[in-house]
Amino acid sequence: ExxxxxxxMLKEIAEQPKAVADTLLGRIDASGSLRLDExxxxxxxxxxxxxxVIVACGTAFHAGMIAKYAIEHWTRIPCETELASEFRYRDPxxxxxxxxxxxxxxGETMDTLMALRHAREQGAKVxxxxxxxxxxxxxxxxxxxxxxxxxxxxxxxxxxxxTQLVACYLVALYLGQVRGTKWGDEIQAVIRELSEIGTQxxxxxxxxxxxxxxxxxxxTKNTVLFLGRHVGYPVALEGALKLKELAxxxxxxxxxxxxxxxxxxxxxxxxxxxxVVPSPRGRSVLHDKIxxxxxxxxxxxxxxxxxxxxxxxxVAPYADHLIEIPxxxxxxxxxxxxxxxxxxxxxxxxxxxxxxDQPRNLAKSVTVE
Ligand code: F6R
Numbered sequence: 001e002x003x004x005x006x007x008x009m010l011k012e013i014a015e016q017p018k019a020v021a022d023t024l025l026g027r028i029d030a031s032g033s034l035r036l037d038e039x040x041x042x043x044x045x046x047x048x049x050x051x052x053v054i055v056a057c058g059t060a061f062h063a064g065m066i067a068k069y070a071i072e073h074w075t076r077i078p079c080e081t082e083l084a085s086e087f088r089y090r091d092p093x094x095x096x097x098x099x100x101x102x103x104x105x106x107g108e109t110m111d112t113l114m115a116l117r118h119a120r121e122q123g124a125k126v127x128x129x130x131x132x133x134x135x136x137x138x139x140x141x142x143x144x145x146x147x148x149x150x151x152x153x154x155x156x157x158x159x160x161x162x163t164q165l166v167a168c169y170l171v172a173l174y175l176g177q178v179r180g181t182k183w184g185d186e187i188q189a190v191i192r193e194l195s196e197i198g199t200q201x202x203x204x205x206x207x208x209x210x211x212x213x214x215x216x217x218x219x220t221k222n223t224v225l226f227l228g229r230h231v232g233y234p235v236a237l238e239g240a241l242k243l244k245e246l247a248x249x250x251x252x253x254x255x256x257x258x259x260x261x262x263x264x265x266x267x268x269x270x271x272x273x274x275x276v277v278p279s280p281r282g283r284s285v286l287h288d289k290i291x292x293x294x295x296x297x298x299x300x301x302x303x304x305x306x307x308x309x310x311x312x313x314x315v316a317p318y319a320d321h322l323i324e325i326p327x328x329x330x331x332x333x334x335x336x337x338x339x340x341x342x343x344x345x346x347x348x349x350x351x352x353x354x355x356x357d358q359p360r361n362l363a364k365s366v367t368v369e
Pocket of ligand 1: 057058059060061103104105106107108109112155156157158241242245364365366
């Protein structure tokens, strides 16, 4: 049932190109527009939405952090992403014009369920992004967009994460489409790129052997840091979470701009630091800033493991290890940048003799608060 792989996690990582294609299936029509009639919230209601709030936990929360960038950029609707376990305890402000998006692979996460119940009590509309048909969260929501990733067995979320991202992009682009905001060449182009993203994920998977080799050499390290900016920041958090849960290592993700406000004090000789570099095209200011961040940490002894777009010559000289990913539009980069981090964590866990599919102390569905 593991399809020839040693672990479900490896199988599920490998299934990602198909999983993202399945999330897109039937949702983009021949003219390149989105067909999301299955979101049964009337278009008239979606046009009136004046705030989006995303609630989720763990890996799904990282997908939600990335969705915030996409939703605000493509729709200009203010969006907040909040940990479901914190949300209702701070008395959040919501009304009938608030769209709450609850993201959950299992559809049974108690914290997320309690957050969406609270949102509905305040009159907000709730859209679930979920992988498990007929589970509690979609049943209790106003609408659901299923990710169609297929069953995810490994405790650590991989294909569910990529498909949650795709579903979030679809929702963001759809809101842009129905509201007519910023709807134009960029959105059309992104839909086209999104429909081909499975090929790029596949390309990344084909080039993972050096990442596995590198991971094995780091098996005796105590700490790995992860840095990113913009949508690379949640990717850094996700890389750190994967390493904690699978390799039981101290791993932390930071927004690279925060380094100088404290974390740079952690840098010491030969400390592995993974840096997610945004495309040098697109938001080039960000790219230049992160290149100087890499120089700063390297000057202090860090061993830099750099995930960058293929052909990014500005960053290559500062990479002790360079992991190249295919070019994508900035907002879609997490779909390709996360994959090496999944492979990295899985290989480190194996090298440390850990149980990959069933990490200690963790359960696949967290049905307690
Ligand atoms: C991490 C992981 C967890 C889940 C979180 C939410 O690899 O799997 O952090 O993402 O418990 O679970 P769902 O998405 O089922 O609500």
